[in-house]
Every structure is written in structure tokens, then in C-alpha cells.
Amino acid sequence: MTSSVLVDRLDPAAPALRAAVAGLPAYLAGRRSVSELTAxxxxxxxxxxxLPSVVDVVREQALRINRYPDMGAVELRERIAAHLGATVDEIAVGPGSVGVLQQIVTALCDAGDEVVHAWRSFEAYPILVSLAGARSVGVPLRADESHDLDAMAAAITDRTRVVVLCSPNNPTGVSISAGELDRFLAGVPASVLVVLDEAYVEYATRPDTIDAMAVFRAHGNVCVLRTFSKAYGLAGLRVGYAVARPALADGLRRTGIPFAVSGLAQRAAIASLDAVGEMRDRVAAVVAERRRVTDALRSAGWQLPDSEANFVWLRADDTLRARLVDTLADADILVRGYAGDGVRISLADRATDDRVLAVLSDRGRFPD
Known part of the structure; x- marks a missing residue:
């Protein structure tokens, strides 16, 4: 039987992918563990x-999965609004913060419009922008792995519709200071939406961390993007949200896929907000591990930035990147390599992190 791939190649009348889709790079998720021994x-x-209280709610809600969820996620939006000091009409939810970002790009960008973001940053940014037919404008990070906000401001043109700032940045972990952001926003046209992607904000501890809600109130062109996937531990349920001016938030709800946030996800997110104290205890443990791992790696001769997220970053060319990824994999440790840029290592419990440190304890094993 002739394969569909072969038919596509031989039959010019076969349905064809849009050029923007055919040229898209595939999103590369982190490799999954193959055994219980794999980190x-x-x-x-x-x-x-x-969290146990969240699991109880999910078990109860599982008995209702024959029913559609609340498409408007009204109760969840009410709880998020109360948690942040916002109003319910300023909240839009979606399947993870990346799903909400796709709603933002869909709502604001026509073909040929531009979205400015740092690079390297979250790899879904250029994919989502290309899907909308818009143009992704990646601005290189500074040597210290931080956003080059001056260069990003210079990259804004009359076609720019959105600027995305990832703070703390994925995969480098470096955050933007409140002062840097204030200076940047002072020069951004009011017609350009600035999205603060704060997927990792719960892990941020620097004294000058951005107060996103204060910035949102002070600037009419700022939108805050957050998720329950990271610190709240709901990665498998996919629920994120944006805080935006009511007209924009309404537009985001209009562009979202109907029923995209399941009833399980909505109830689990509400339960997570009820258990925010337990979440903060866990975050504190991750922050302590981050400090310990960073200090140990630096003592071993590695250079790495101060991460404000739940991972650490090692800048590496492709030769060193491949050596790091392969050597750690030989020790049953899976990490994320980024071609041309480096390696991101997520933080775990002390015993698991010690396995990483044992492999990387001798910087001399990994010549540049």
C-alpha cells in the first residue's frame, strides 16, 4: 500500500501544509525517563x-469527567483575581501559559506583524509567532545571560505588536530587575503589548524582583502571564492565565479553544491556591538547593549565572554541550541541551542533585 507520505510527494493535488507550518521547527520536549533509576x-x-489536598480534589473531580468543564472558568478566574488583587474580567485562562500566549498572539498579530523577544529564551515563542503568520524578532541575550532591553527597545518598529519578556528567563534563569523594566517601558509605544512571562516567578528571590501587578496597574500596555505548571506542580493538567486589561482579556477568551482547560485542571488550580503556603515551603526548599548546587558547580570551576528559577544553566558551544548531555546520560541523568547555546539542568531533591554534582565535580573532564 502506498504511504500517505509518498502520496503527498507524488500527487500535487494532495492537501498541502501552509508554508508557515511546513517550515516550523518541532518543539523539543525534555527527554523522558526510561526507568526509576533515571534522573x-x-x-x-x-x-x-x-500536594495531597490537590490530589483529593482531582480524585473527586475525576468522577465528573463525562461532563464538559465550565468554558468560562469563572470560579477559577474569580479565585485568581482575588489572589492577585485583580478583577475577574482582567483574567483569561488557557492550557498552560504557552496556550494563553498563543491566544495573545492570535488576538493581536496579523500576517507580517512582529513579535520581539530575547534569544535564547523559551523556544515556543518563535513557533507560536510563525503559526500566526507573524515575524519573530529574536534579540540576543547579553554576555551575562540577561535580556538586552536596550537592544530590544531598538528592535521595536511600526510593525511590532507584542514584546515578550521572560523573567526569570527560560533557559538561563536570569531575571529582569524592576528598575530595568521601568526604564524599558518608558520607551515602549503604548500600542505595543508587553507580556511579562512569569512562569517561574515563584522561585525569584532577588530584592529587586518585579512587582508585576504594580507594573500592570501603572502601564496600560502590560500583560502578565503565569502558570500552575511549575511551582504549583500541575504540569500534567495544563492551566495558565493572563492578567490583562478587560478588553484584551475578553479577546483572549474569544481566541481560546472551547473547553481547553479541563474541569480537573480548574479544580486542581483552585485547590492549589488554597494550599499556597505548602507551595511556598516547597519553593523555599528548591531555592536552597539552587544555592547549594550553584555554589558547588562554581567551586568545581564552572561559570554560571545566578538563576532565579528551578534550574541552572551552563553556557556551552555544541562540542561541550554534546559532551555534557552524553556524559550525564551515561550516568542515567537526563538534561536539556540547546544547540549552539548550552545545557539546562532542572533541580530536584538533594540526592538527585548530588548525582549531577558527582559527574560535574571535575571541570577538567570537559575541556572547552
């Missing part, structure tokens, strides 16, 4: 099990 540190998941 899966390639994806930025919480390495804690779900």
Missing part, C-alpha cells in the same frame, strides 16, 4: 509529588 532533569517540572 529526569530535562523538563522544568516540580520534582515533588502533587
Amino acid at each position: 529526569a532533569l530535562a523538563s522544568n517540572e516540580s520534582h515533588y509529588p502533587p
Whole structure:
């Protein structure tokens, strides 16, 4: 039987992908563990099990999965709004923060419009922009792995519709200071939406961390993007949200796929907000591990930035990157390599992190 791939190649009348889709790079998820002995540190998941109170709610809600969820996620939006000091009409939810970002790009960008973001940053950014027919404008990070906000401001043109700032940045972990952001926003046209992607904000500890809600209130062109996937540990349920001006938030709800956030996800997110104290205890443990791992790696001769997220970053060319990924894999440790840039290592429990440190304890094993 002739394969569909062969038919596509031989039959010019066969349905063809849009050029924007055919040219898209595939999103590369972190490699999954193949045994219980494997340390899966390639994806930025919480390495804690779900909170018991959240599990109880999910079990109860599982008996209702024959029913559609609330498409408007009204109760969840009400709880998020109360948690942040916002109003319910300022909240839009979606399947993870990346799903909400796709709603933002869909709502604002026509073909030929531009979205400015740092690079390297979250690899879904250029994919989502290309899907909308818009143009992705990646601005290189500075030598210290931080956003080059001056260069990003210079990259804004009359075709720019959105600027995405990932803070703390994935995969480098470096955050933007409140002062840097204030100076940047002062020069951004009011017609350009600035999205603060704060997927890892719960892990941020620097004294000058951005107060996103204060910035949102002070600037009419700012949108805050967050998720329950990281610190709250709901990566498998996919629920994120945006805080935006009511007209924009309404547009995001209109562009979202109907029923995209399941009833399980909505109830689990509400339960997670009820258990925010437990979440913060877990975050504190991750932050302590981050400090310990960073200090140990630096003592071993590695250079790495101060991460504000739940991972650490090693800048590496392709030769060193491949050596790091392969050597760690030989020790049953999966990490995330980025071609041309480096390696991201998610933080886990102390014993697992010690396995990483044992492999990387001798910087001399990994010549540049």
C-alpha cells in the first residue's frame, strides 16, 4: 500500500501544509525517563509529588469527567483575581501559559506583524509567532545571560505588536530587575503589548524582583502571564492565565479553544491556591538547593549565572554541550541541551542533585 507520505510527494493535488507550518521547527520536549533509576532533569517540572489536598480534589473531580468543564472558568478566574488583587474580567485562562500566549498572539498579530523577544529564551515563542503568520524578532541575550532591553527597545518598529519578556528567563534563569523594566517601558509605544512571562516567578528571590501587578496597574500596555505548571506542580493538567486589561482579556477568551482547560485542571488550580503556603515551603526548599548546587558547580570551576528559577544553566558551544548531555546520560541523568547555546539542568531533591554534582565535580573532564 502506498504511504500517505509518498502520496503527498507524488500527487500535487494532495492537501498541502501552509508554508508557515511546513517550515516550523518541532518543539523539543525534555527527554523522558526510561526507568526509576533515571534522573529526569530535562523538563522544568516540580520534582515533588502533587500536594495531597490537590490530589483529593482531582480524585473527586475525576468522577465528573463525562461532563464538559465550565468554558468560562469563572470560579477559577474569580479565585485568581482575588489572589492577585485583580478583577475577574482582567483574567483569561488557557492550557498552560504557552496556550494563553498563543491566544495573545492570535488576538493581536496579523500576517507580517512582529513579535520581539530575547534569544535564547523559551523556544515556543518563535513557533507560536510563525503559526500566526507573524515575524519573530529574536534579540540576543547579553554576555551575562540577561535580556538586552536596550537592544530590544531598538528592535521595536511600526510593525511590532507584542514584546515578550521572560523573567526569570527560560533557559538561563536570569531575571529582569524592576528598575530595568521601568526604564524599558518608558520607551515602549503604548500600542505595543508587553507580556511579562512569569512562569517561574515563584522561585525569584532577588530584592529587586518585579512587582508585576504594580507594573500592570501603572502601564496600560502590560500583560502578565503565569502558570500552575511549575511551582504549583500541575504540569500534567495544563492551566495558565493572563492578567490583562478587560478588553484584551475578553479577546483572549474569544481566541481560546472551547473547553481547553479541563474541569480537573480548574479544580486542581483552585485547590492549589488554597494550599499556597505548602507551595511556598516547597519553593523555599528548591531555592536552597539552587544555592547549594550553584555554589558547588562554581567551586568545581564552572561559570554560571545566578538563576532565579528551578534550574541552572551552563553556557556551552555544541562540542561541550554534546559532551555534557552524553556524559550525564551515561550516568542515567537526563538534561536539556540547546544547540549552539548550552545545557539546562532542572533541580530536584538533594540526592538527585548530588548525582549531577558527582559527574560535574571535575571541570577538567570537559575541556572547552
